[in-house]
Amino acid sequence: MLIDFFLHLKAKKLPVSTREFLTLLEALKEHVAENSIDDFYFLARTCLVKDETHYDKFDQAFGEYFKGVTHIPGLEADIPEEWLKMLMKKHLTPEEKAKLEKLGWDKLMEEFKKRLEEQKERHAGGSKWIGTGGSSPFGHGGYHPEGIRVGGPSAGNRTAVKVWENREYRNLDDTVELGTRNIKIALRRLRRFAREGAEDELDLDGTITGTARNAGWLDIKMRPERHNKVKVLLFLDIGGSMDDHIKVCEEMFSAAKSEFKHLEYFYFHNCIYDHVWKDNRRRHAERFPLWDVMHKYGEDYKVVIVGDATMSPYEILQPGGSVEYANEEAGAVWLQRMLDTWPRAVWLNPEPERLWDYRHSIEVIRTIFANRMFPLTLAGLERAMRELNK
Amino acid sequence: MRFEGTDTYVATQDLMLAVNAAITLQRPLLIKGEPGTGKTMLAEEVAGALGVPLLQWHIKSTTKAQQGLYEYDAVSRLRDSQLGDEKVKDISNYIVKGVLWQAFEQGKPSVILIDEVDKADIEFPNDLLRELDRMEFHVYETRQTVRAAVRPIVIITSNNEKELPDAFLRRCFFHYIKFPDKETMGRIVDVHFPNLKKDLLREAMEVFFELREVPGMKKKPSTSELIDWLKLLVAEDIPPEALRSKDKKTVVPPLAGALLKNEQDVHLFERLVFMARHNR
Numbered sequence: 001m002l003i004d005f006f007l008h009l010k011a012k013k014l015p016v017s018t019r020e021f022l023t024l025l026e027a028l029k030e031h032v033a034e035n036s037i038d039d040f041y042f043l044a045r046t047c048l049v050k051d052e053t054h055y056d057k058f059d060q061a062f063g064e065y066f067k068g069v070t071h072i073p074g075l076e077a078d079i080p081e082e083w084l085k086m087l088m089k090k091h092l093t094p095e096e097k098a099k100l101e102k103l104g105w106d107k108l109m110e111e112f113k114k115r116l117e118e119q120k121e122r123h124a125g126g127s128k129w130i131g132t133g134g135s136s137p138f139g140h141g142g143y144h145p146e147g148i149r150v151g152g153p154s155a156g157n158r159t160a161v162k163v164w165e166n167r168e169y170r171n172l173d174d175t176v177e178l179g180t181r182n183i184k185i186a187l188r189r190l191r192r193f194a195r196e197g198a199e200d201e202l203d204l205d206g207t208i209t210g211t212a213r214n215a216g217w218l219d220i221k222m223r224p225e226r227h228n229k230v231k232v233l234l235f236l237d238i239g240g241s242m243d244d245h246i247k248v249c250e251e252m253f254s255a256a257k258s259e260f261k262h263l264e265y266f267y268f269h270n271c272i273y274d275h276v277w278k279d280n281r282r283r284h285a286e287r288f289p290l291w292d293v294m295h296k297y298g299e300d301y302k303v304v305i306v307g308d309a310t311m312s313p314y315e316i317l318q319p320g321g322s323v324e325y326a327n328e329e330a331g332a333v334w335l336q337r338m339l340d341t342w343p344r345a346v347w348l349n350p351e352p353e354r355l356w357d358y359r360h361s362i363e364v365i366r367t368i369f370a371n372r373m374f375p376l377t378l379a380g381l382e383r384a385m386r387e388l389n390k
Numbered sequence: 391m392r393f394e395g396t397d398t399y400v401a402t403q404d405l406m407l408a409v410n411a412a413i414t415l416q417r418p419l420l421i422k423g424e425p426g427t428g429k430t431m432l433a434e435e436v437a438g439a440l441g442v443p444l445l446q447w448h449i450k451s452t453t454k455a456q457q458g459l460y461e462y463d464a465v466s467r468l469r470d471s472q473l474g475d476e477k478v479k480d481i482s483n484y485i486v487k488g489v490l491w492q493a494f495e496q497g498k499p500s501v502i503l504i505d506e507v508d509k510a511d512i513e514f515p516n517d518l519l520r521e522l523d524r525m526e527f528h529v530y531e532t533r534q535t536v537r538a539a540v541r542p543i544v545i546i547t548s549n550n551e552k553e554l555p556d557a558f559l560r561r562c563f564f565h566y567i568k569f570p571d572k573e574t575m576g577r578i579v580d581v582h583f584p585n586l587k588k589d590l591l592r593e594a595m596e597v598f599f600e601l602r603e604v605p606g607m608k609k610k611p612s613t614s615e616l617i618d619w620l621k622l623l624v625a626e627d628i629p630p631e632a633l634r635s636k637d638k639k640t641v642v643p644p645l646a647g648a649l650l651k652n653e654q655d656v657h658l659f660e661r662l663v664f665m666a667r668h669n670r
Contacts, residue, residue, distance in 0.1 A: 032411045042404040050559035052566035
């Protein structure tokens with residue numbers, strides 16, 4: 001029962017497990033859901049999907065699988081289209097059958113509907129198809145655009161269809177949206193608590209052990225409090241081709257700023273050379289030589305570079321390749337130096353991942369970064385944070 | 391036992407179904423959703439509606455799974471031993487029962503709320519797997535096994551700050567409380583302010599949903615903020631007309647501080663209003 005549905009979800013790359021599927025069957029057995037498709041939809045979702053970022057995928061898969069079906073096999077008698085056609089022929093006179101050929105399917109449905117309404121009385125209770133009660137597919141009033149069915153006016157029906165057809169959860173899908181809150185949560189993966197600093201907290205376990213060793217005389221032990229000790233250096237590409245990505249970068253930046261206690265940020269343009277700056281308006285007046293930055297921030301800093309890496313390859317590979325001034329050493333040399341100073345480094349690229357292969361400069365930087373380039377989406381950010389945490 | 395919503399809590403059909411699935415199959419229910427959509431309230435309302443006791447366990451970053459079962463109060467035993475108290479001879483005097491233990495020994499149905507499970511350490515949910523699955527645990531100090539006679543209803547909320555382990559998720563029902571649409575919101579407000587003037591409500595809701603649409607907002611106002619704001623509007627007796635001048639978007643709504651909690655958002659909003667005014 002419903003195994004095809006389960007396999008369909010699996011094929012659509014939803015992380016469903018057998019255990020969850022069995023739970024769903026158990027719930028059906030216990031009649032948690034009434035016999036309507038939206039109850040089934042909600043129940044299947046609550047059993048099988050454990051993350052709202054998968055809701056959209058589930059909606060699509062569900063919609064595909066149950067397209068045109070308003071009743072669930074197993075919960076309700078399912079009515080194959082063929083049977084309906086047969087049944088319909090029974091209801092039609094030969095003349096009408098002849099007319100049928102000319103009329104086409106849509107018109108036929110109208111006819112059929114009318115006919116059924118006329119015959120409602122006689123058939124109530126008689127045939128198992130045209131029974132009384134709301135669940136009959138031939139109940140009056142409804143109309144399903146896809147099927148051949150004159151759908152029952154079961155009350156909630158529309159609402160659920162609306163949910164999965166509208167794909168309301170689309171922007172919860174983690175490959176799409178990057179809101180500030182989402183970024184914060186992704187960045188939080190990087191948090192790592194450690195004890196550091198002054199000893200100002202009573203270490204209860206230590207005290208007890210110490211006291212026991214002291215044969216019962218109290219031996220107070222103190223320890224430092226736990227802090228989030230992750231330190232982050234953020235380098236942001238600014239201007240030029242990055243203008244398209246300002247919004248996402250701003251969000252990323254504001255989220256990062258409130259998330260880390262030790263966060264330092266610098267700007268660069270296209271590629272990093274011998275200096276970076278902190279205030280874009282005064283970029284020519286107030287420069288920070290990269291050497292100084294490398295000396296000041298130790299290797300325990302994790303480095304995140306945000307840039308589209310879209311430029312001429314010369315800007316990376318050639319001395320003097322910078323678009324702004326004659327740089328003595330090539331960008332690649334500086335990038336390599338950075339990686340030597342800070343082994344934990346990732347490059348976040350706001351350009352969509354599928355375009356990366358078509359841009360030579362992206363390829364070059366990816367090689368330098370040993371593939372630690374990630375798209376600036378929620379999923380990409382999570383991958384990046386996992387990489388940094390290794 | 392079935393949950394059908396209460397007089398003070400509006401539950402959508404999908405939420406009711408999830409709660410009932412959890413009640414019927416006796417599995418934990420994991421609730422996620424935007425802040426302020428009534429995740430914690432749900433447990434209180436379920437307990438109230440079913441007429442069973444509610445046991446709350448609020449999780450902090452330092453909470454350990456063991457604390458929900460029991461704790462061995464070694465310090466007071468140590469003190470008692472130095473004072474030569476008789477109590478010290480029986481270790482069970484120093485076992486402090488946690489929320490799960492209390493629920494397990496109720497002998498009748500109860501609701502356990504494990505609030506903001508994502509605040510705790512990443513291992514926290516894993517440490518509770520067996521306890522929530524089998525509803526039993528072993529007390530090493532007294533060598534006894536505590537087992538639930540009647541399985542409690544477990545409601546777990548999460549703010550999505552950490553990802554929860556798969557093994558844990560597989561054992562739960564999951565529901566994401568979507569931000570209510572206008573119709574549901576109307577019902578929610580109705581429940582909280584049954585006598586609110588219709589036109590005030592309509593104007594207020596329009597302002598509210600418009601505000602949520604403002605792009606670049608750091609913290610979108612949520613249901614609880616709307617309720618607070620309405621409370622203020624009612625208390626200050628603000629007429630509906632004041633919420634909107636004829637010319638849309640050119641006034642900052644009164645008492646907007648209840649809706650916008652972030653100074654950057656307030657600035658952003660004021661800037662938008664300012665721009666709208668000058669475009670006239």
